[in-house]
Amino acid sequence: xxxxxxxxxxxxxxxxxxxxxxxxxxxxxxxxxxxxxxxxxxxxxxxxxxxxxxxxxxxxxxxxxxxxxxxxxxxxxxxxxxxxxxxxxxxxxxxxxxxxxxxxxxxxxxxxxxxxxxxxxxxxxxxxxxxxxxxxxxxxxxxxxxxxxxxxxxxxxxxxxxxxxxxxxxxxxxxxxxxxxxxxxxxxxxxxxxxxxxxxxxxxxxxxxxxxxxxxxxxxxxxxxxxxxxxxxxxxxxxxxxxxxxxxxxxxxxxxxxxxxxxxxxxxxxxxxxxxxxxxxxxxxxxxxxxxxxxxxxxxxxxxxxxxxxxxxxxxxxxxxxxxxxxxxxxxxx
Amino acid sequence: xxxxxxxxxxxxxxxxxxxxxxxxxxxxxxxxxxxxxxxxxxxxxxxxxxxxxxxxxxxxxxxxxxxxxxxxxxxxxxxxxxxxxxxxxxxxxxxxxxxxxxxxxxxxxxxxxxxxxxxxxxxxxxxxxxxxxxxxxxxxxxxxxxxxxxxxxxxxxxxxxxxxxxxxxxxxxxxxxxxxxxxxxxxxxxxxxxxxxxxxxxxxxxxxxxxxxxxxxxxxxxxxxxxxxxxxxxxxxxxxxxxxxxxxxxxxxxxxxxxxxxxxxxxxxxxxxxxxxxxxxxxxxxxxxxxxxxxxxxxxxxxxxxxxxxxxxxxxxxxxxxxxxxxxxxxxxxxxxxxxxxxxxxxxxxxxxxxxxxxxxxxxxxxxxxxxxxxxxxxxxxxxxxxxxxxxxxxxxxxxxxxxxxxxxxxxxxxxxxxxxxxxxxxxxxxxxxxxxxx
Numbered sequence: 001x002x003x004x005x006x007x008x009x010x011x012x013x014x015x016x017x018x019x020x021x022x023x024x025x026x027x028x029x030x031x032x033x034x035x036x037x038x039x040x041x042x043x044x045x046x047x048x049x050x051x052x053x054x055x056x057x058x059x060x061x062x063x064x065x066x067x068x069x070x071x072x073x074x075x076x077x078x079x080x081x082x083x084x085x086x087x088x089x090x091x092x093x094x095x096x097x098x099x100x101x102x103x104x105x106x107x108x109x110x111x112x113x114x115x116x117x118x119x120x121x122x123x124x125x126x127x128x129x130x131x132x133x134x135x136x137x138x139x140x141x142x143x144x145x146x147x148x149x150x151x152x153x154x155x156x157x158x159x160x161x162x163x164x165x166x167x168x169x170x171x172x173x174x175x176x177x178x179x180x181x182x183x184x185x186x187x188x189x190x191x192x193x194x195x196x197x198x199x200x201x202x203x204x205x206x207x208x209x210x211x212x213x214x215x216x217x218x219x220x221x222x223x224x225x226x227x228x229x230x231x232x233x234x235x236x237x238x239x240x241x242x243x244x245x246x247x248x249x250x251x252x253x254x255x256x257x258x259x260x261x262x263x264x265x266x267x268x269x270x271x272x273x274x275x276x277x278x279x280x281x282x283x284x285x286x287x288x289x290x291x292x293x294x295x296x297x298x299x300x301x302x303x304x305x306x307x308x309x310x311x312x313x314x315x316x317x318x319x320x321x322x323x324x325x326x327x328x329x330x331x332x333x334x
Numbered sequence: 335x336x337x338x339x340x341x342x343x344x345x346x347x348x349x350x351x352x353x354x355x356x357x358x359x360x361x362x363x364x365x366x367x368x369x370x371x372x373x374x375x376x377x378x379x380x381x382x383x384x385x386x387x388x389x390x391x392x393x394x395x396x397x398x399x400x401x402x403x404x405x406x407x408x409x410x411x412x413x414x415x416x417x418x419x420x421x422x423x424x425x426x427x428x429x430x431x432x433x434x435x436x437x438x439x440x441x442x443x444x445x446x447x448x449x450x451x452x453x454x455x456x457x458x459x460x461x462x463x464x465x466x467x468x469x470x471x472x473x474x475x476x477x478x479x480x481x482x483x484x485x486x487x488x489x490x491x492x493x494x495x496x497x498x499x500x501x502x503x504x505x506x507x508x509x510x511x512x513x514x515x516x517x518x519x520x521x522x523x524x525x526x527x528x529x530x531x532x533x534x535x536x537x538x539x540x541x542x543x544x545x546x547x548x549x550x551x552x553x554x555x556x557x558x559x560x561x562x563x564x565x566x567x568x569x570x571x572x573x574x575x576x577x578x579x580x581x582x583x584x585x586x587x588x589x590x591x592x593x594x595x596x597x598x599x600x601x602x603x604x605x606x607x608x609x610x611x612x613x614x615x616x617x618x619x620x621x622x623x624x625x626x627x628x629x630x631x632x633x634x635x636x637x638x639x640x641x642x643x644x645x646x647x648x649x650x651x652x653x654x655x656x657x658x659x660x661x662x663x664x665x666x667x668x669x670x671x672x673x674x675x676x677x678x679x680x681x682x683x684x685x686x687x688x689x690x691x692x693x694x695x696x697x698x699x700x701x702x703x704x705x706x707x708x709x710x711x712x713x714x715x716x717x718x719x720x721x722x723x724x725x726x727x728x729x730x731x732x733x734x735x736x737x738x739x740x741x742x743x744x745x746x747x748x749x750x751x752x753x754x755x756x757x758x759x760x761x762x763x764x765x766x767x768x769x770x771x772x773x
Contacts, residue, residue, distance in 0.1 A: 215516060215519060216515045216516060216518050216519050216572075217512055217515045217516050220515075232519045233519070254482070255482070256512075257482060257483045257508070257509055257512035257513070257516075258512060258516075259483065259516065260476070260482065260483040260484055260485045260486060260487070260516075261485055263485070263488075264485040264486075264487045264488055267487065267488060268487050
């Protein structure tokens with residue numbers, strides 16, 4: 001729905017338009033963001049550029065722009081999250097939207113019916129954007145098929161977490177000044193990681209070499225079919241990476257025998273102070289959080305000057321603002 | 335300690351790793367092989383040898399075979415936990431008496447070898463014994479319980495050469511799958527005691543005619559074969575290196591033969607008792623004939639012999655399993671399985687394989703030297719220049735009678751008492767030092 005007020009006011013800082021295929025200004029035409037796999041390199045770049053423009057908002061004394069004023073954003077979270085939920089909430093508020101926190105019970109989406117009812121009921125209240133997180137892969141797509149408002153995937157099982165992928169890529173681009181030709185390592189429980197998958201799709205499209213590092217049980221060779229390199233000996237390759245993105249290792253995984261103990265995992269793949277000596281001096285260390293200090297990385301590395309973990313969180317706000325802005329704009333146009 | 339020169343003179347030097355088989359002198363300097371010197375074909379003459387090393391120790395090996403030190407990759411040392419049955423030291427003494435310069439020991443001790451500290455302990459004790467090399471095999475699962483992976487990465491760093499839950503097999507398919515995936519990172523073999531526990535049940539000997547007659551519960555051959563079949567599929571899927579411990583049935587040998595033909599990375603070993611004895615030995619409920627896998631039938635024995643001859647079976651081992659006399663002196667069903675074997679391995683294998691002309695000495699020696707070295711990734715089993723001077727000298731003609739009162743092992747559980755054997759180890763040299771001499 002277009003409103004005169006929106007057209008008249010500045011909806012945000014002037015955007016530097018990204019170029020489309022034939023030198024035309026790139027426009028964003030998707031009302032949803034469900035994953036990075038289906039996006040083009042230009043579309044991803046557009047989101048990053050838009051996020052850059054929104055980054056400045058956070059430095060103002062009044063950290064708000066009216067881009068989504070009067071709009072309603074619902075956090076439809078069926079999986080625990082304080083970090084992502086808070087980030088989306090704050091991003092929506094900075095865009096002046098009204099935010100509803102849907103306190104999902106333990107109702108099972110597997111039955112399908114109740115979930116679709118839930119989403120449709122919420123849409124019926126007049127919602128513009130549903131931010132959806134669920135433990136089942138494909139959940140956000142299921143919602144998107146059944147509502148007419150925008151759907152943003154905040155994590156669907158092990159499938160994708162596109163805004164995390166985008167903020168990771170944004171962080172890398174900002175720190176290194178470029179993306180093409182960089183070597184990025186993603187280390188840990190890749191098999192069960194939506195963050196790894198989103199990062200992979202996004203980074204590959206932008207010309208980055210992605211290596212998944214971890215035990216054979218968590219980094220199966222099948223990932224090479226998706227374009228990743230695979231490495232099981234961290235020490236032998238650590239010296240070549242520009243960026244090392246560490247994933248959280250879940251304690252519960254030990255009982256499924258993907259590795260014998262956290263201690264052994266950390267000895268072989270943890271980013272210890274010793275291992276950092278062998279990394280590039282200008283290496284960027286990242287982690288989507290929350291961190292198991294002493295398992296994926298030592299506390300010193302997490303807090304050290306090569307760590308971009310807090311910048312990731314900050315950048316996440318700008319990226320989520322950009323995504324909500326672009327999706328709303330596309331929904332209005334479409 | 336300054337290791338002096340050692341010259342082994344006039345023996346028939348057989349080194350399958352270099353294709354050597356002929357009368358020659360073997361020259362050892364500083365704990366390493368210097369040269370294999372054929373008196374007739376170039377090289378240093380005997381007189382020149384004497385002149386160049388005036389203080390050298392000499393061993394007259396005329397009439398004997400001189401070969402790379404024998405390697406037994408399946409031995410049970412009962413330390414820690416059951417030192418009255420065997421210690422690392424006594425096991426090593428038995429090993430060098432049998433001509434072995436290197437042994438690999440299984441982790442079913444008490445506590446088991448399922449972490450790096452235990453691996454270090456074995457190395458430490460072996461160093462104290464200062465007899466032969468000992469290479470620990472780590473457990474696949476924590477406590478050998480078959481449920482959670484043991485810290486194999488740390489054990490590799492501490493020097494474990496392979497992994498096994500021997501004593502039993504890894505029964506769960508998912509655990510074996512994960513183990514094979516995980517161990518693939520380190521390139522070490524998984525050695526499986528192939529015995530499906532559900533099929534084996536309470537069996538205590540081969541399921542067959544004798545068991546039926548004696549009224550004893552039996553372990554069917556398929557208990558071994560089902561597990562091999564399953565493991566081969568998992569190994570092919572994961573690319574793991576897989577070794578079947580103590581193969582015993584014709585069906586098992588055939589499975590392995592076919593798998594090798596299909597390019598699956600599988601190796602296997604066989605014990606002397608599965609080449610010489612059948613279930614019919616269990617006539618009088620004598621627990622000296624109780625082992626696991628059990629003694630099988632004559633066709634099984636024949637298939638194993640054929641397997642050694644055609645290379646399907648890669649190497650020869652003893653599965654030396656000491657048990658105290660009291661432990662073995664109970665009813666057949668309850669008694670522990672296993673017999674010792676280090677001190678008579680070579681003549682027993684000769685009886686089974688050489689005497690009937692199934693293999694010649696170079697092949698037999700290869701199955702006890704180059705093959706186990708290759709499987710475990712050891713730089714052993716060879717007499718090439720620069721190699722560690724691990725050498726075995728034995729007299730293939732000497733006959734002797736087994737006397738269990740003169741053993742170096744702390745246990746005497748075996749059926750070989752009073753057996754007349756042909757072939758005796760005369761000297762065992764480890765790193766250039768003579769560790770055993772037959773007096």
